[in-house]
Amino acid sequence: MDSSILTLTTFFPAIGIILLLFVPKEKTDTIKGLALIISVVTMILSFAAYYMFDPLASGMQFEVNIPWISSFGINYHFGIDGISLLLIVLTTILTVLSILASWNSITTGIKGYFISMLLLEVGMIGVFCALDLFLFYIFWELMLIPMYFIIGVWGGPRKLYAAIKFVLFTMFGSLLMLVGIMYLLYEYQAMTGEFSFDILKLTSTLALGFEPQLWLFGAFALAFAIKVPLFPFHTWLPDAHVQAPTAGSVILAGVLLKMGTYGFIRICLPMFPEATIAYLPYICTLSVIAIIYGALVAMVQKDIKSLVAFSSVSHMGFIMLGLFALNMQGLEGAVIQMINHGISTGALFLLVGMIYERRHTRMIEDFGGLAKVMPLFTVVFMIVTLSSIGLPLTNGFVGEFLILLGMFKSNYIYASIAAVGVILSACYMLWMFQRVFFGEVDKEENKKLLDLDAREKLILLPLVILIFFIGIYPAPLFSRIEPAVKNVLQQVNKAKSVYLDEEYQIRYYKDNTGQNELTLHTDEEQKSK
């Protein structure tokens, strides 16, 4: 059971797709029911993986490594660490909620829609499980197709524009990644005389020079940065979000964006440590710009959905910043924040979808005084808003605090500027909240709005529970990601200009002039590696 759990979780939705193919498309209830059951079982399988996972062990767990196309060294290599584990669980939960959220809002092409959702789930879980670059790439591309259809077929008025923009951006990144993979393969072959796509093997054995690292990091990082999206590669995101159906937005923000940051953790940081250190100031600068820029643009949005989209740009900037703090607090905060962002932004998109289903508008000015007509909806929206602005005892605080603390230890200037984003996020979220929920109900259409129904409560309840659970007792998550994060830092430590101190903080050697100014350490003791 141990080693098959990942294969099972990844491909269980594929079984669902096959079953769905045999259901006639008129039987919409059967299709929805089947899709729901399949996604719930997948979720239970991921829970099983969570319980079977040993938080104390370092390294990959549930590993499967079977030669597949041996002439090219391609293996069916699956395995997860704590980081991928949490992301898989997040994926399966959000998929179930997305399917529930699509229950009434999707009215045409139901069969195709749910098949796309399940296919998307296969791709997402696959990316998090894959330890072979070939597999990783296949799953990465696999996600693209259903997402293209979900936006392009079931989206809003400008769906085609948004879908094509999304695909073009992502394809551009993927192609760069493909080139990067080829180059890696070539380097490995030149060194060992054989082919291998194995991420672990490549990470541990490949000793690349500085120059190739720069190129490779650049190719991979660009692919991932588009996905994150890091400023200035974010322009596809607001269009995609605004046009996508609710479930599409939830999955897009909740999971797909995390692919980018996951890629940095799994590939860029451990494989190209020298380049990581070299690119660090640029990426941190872009992250800080993203934090401030995303928040400022969010402030002037008229459409709630594009406000949430721009807030994502800001929040993802925080996650990137945490990764490049290169210490325990920063990285752990970033990973936790990846989960948190999935929960709270997912919840925000779900809530926006619920109000859109009622009023067929998302313009802030069309609302006002909803607190009076939809009290429960207001309370849930409030809780999610607070989680999004990082109030203590909600999940958002734990991540944001650790990211800023970690970054402060590495470079207090980036952290101080980024902390301004915390103030800004309170501004735009509360201003939007005030205009939507407070004041008199002055629009006739808003006077008879119904509060949450049972299905909607069922969708939101797990997210609200997670918001407080992670906010108050995040220990189980931390214990699972700690070994994984330490591994990443040990890999980065391979770079010649740095060393890892006893607190797992990457520090610069003093003699490495130029980069020294980046940090503000009083490292009297120069450790020799």
Place this chain on the structure above:
Amino acid sequence: MAEYLYLIPLLPFIGFLINGLLLGKLSKPIVSIIACGSVFISFIISLFAFLELTNLAPSARILEQTLFTWIKSGNNFEVSFGYMLDPLSAIMILVVTGVGFLIHVYSIGYMSHDPGYSRFFTYLSLFMFSMLTLVLADNFLLMFVGWEGVGLCSYLLIGFWFHKKSATDAGKKAFIINHIGDFGFLLGMFIIFWQVGSLNFVDVVARAPEVFVYGSALVTAACLLLFVGAMGKSAQIPLYVWLPDAMEGPTPVSALIHAATMVTAGVYMLVRTNVLFSMAPDALFVVACVGAATAFFAATIGLAQNDIKRVLAYSTVSQLGYMFLACGVAAYTAGVFHLMTHAFFKALLFLGAGSVIHGMSDEQDMRYMGGLKKYMPITFMTMFIATFAISGIPGFSGFFSKDEILWKSFSSQMHGSVIFWVIGVVTAALTAFYMFRLIYLTFYGKERMSKEVKSHIHESPKTMTIPLMILAVLSVVGGWIGLPHLFAKTNHFEEWLAPVIISTSQGSASHALASGGGDVAMEWTLMISSVVLVLFSIFMAYLLYKKKTEISTSLAEKLSGMKNLLLNKYYVD
């Protein structure tokens, strides 16, 4: 008793959960019993905890209780959900639960006709939980939880009547300005963790003197950043602008959150971290200057306001400035002492104002009041006592705490100077003036309200007047526990807080002088001159607003430029 410490914040939290989850399903009496009852039990437990603390030797007066690990990241960052009782937090929890309970009871009457009755008590319970967590936390981060929690409750309660745009605007303003302050708090916390390697108060107190260099830029930066947080929460220049607007909230909220408890959190934080501040004289100087400036500046605005609650709001800003002035001259005990007496008399003033507003059919403008003395005798008497207290009439609580601050601002070796004393005394005179103006305009003179309003004027119900009377008693006797050494052998209050005030090797000299000694003749002279000035200013108020009201109108015309400047709050915001 230490093992029950967590119950003090937990009980109001349970009250919050019950009232919140069953919102709209419980009847009003049950809601109020849950809310008031939980705070009352917390108060009783606090009382026992306090007594237990008194039984211990002064140096052993610290009880800790760790509930569970909250955030643990890596090998070096670990923060627990832990509570700590020491002499400082003991005073704070007594004030918070004690005054808080009285205000809860008062709210039963005040909010009785409001459709949002249950929601109101739900928020209040959440506030009590947050505030008690703030003062009982054993580390910076948990304190920050309470800090943000009270900010959230303040936001919700200021905007309690959410259909009014002015109310929700004020709530948002409060939240965002507080968030600006929190930015400083966060960064200050980062420096502390980065240098000390822990966020626990006990660890920080133990290690800070070794880690930081006395007067270094780093410790000064940390203190100034923390002070930015305190400025936001405690409405100091330039972050004071939210507090007057916060008066949009129901009056019990103004009394509880925006006078007695939450706004004093900044002062509490400074005293809690006095070990750091005492190592950063430059930061203390900034604190003293900001405090003195705020005290004076807000008092002048208070002179010209016509809204009864706004007068009190600016008065609160001004009095908070006093507390920071005290902290700035390293007279932390005097700051906490004034914090406590202020909690009594300012809560009383707000509740009294609420009682007036209640009786006047929600009229808040003093120009349409007058002559209320005979209609509302209890409200009048209690407010009169509170006015005596805040003005610093000898024998009333405010006198002792204010005199202590004035004396220290002059005599302390840490930045004590005659300039601070003069600003303090002038502010005291201004305070007496605007407070007596308020009393005369409200309770004396012609009845300027409409007939309609007049026919409804009534004294408030017992649930409102009894808390007023209890607070009036406290406003009188509350000062006697901290008699200055001129009148008594020892200052009990100062002695009680002594273990919390950490004297570092360099800071100890200033503290020693701040805590007594000095020139007795000088102390008498300063005390008497300040009292004389206050009496004179009361006489002026009497002259202008009671005896010859025509003078005040003609004077207002002559000084119309000045008056408009003050009325418009110096055209800020």
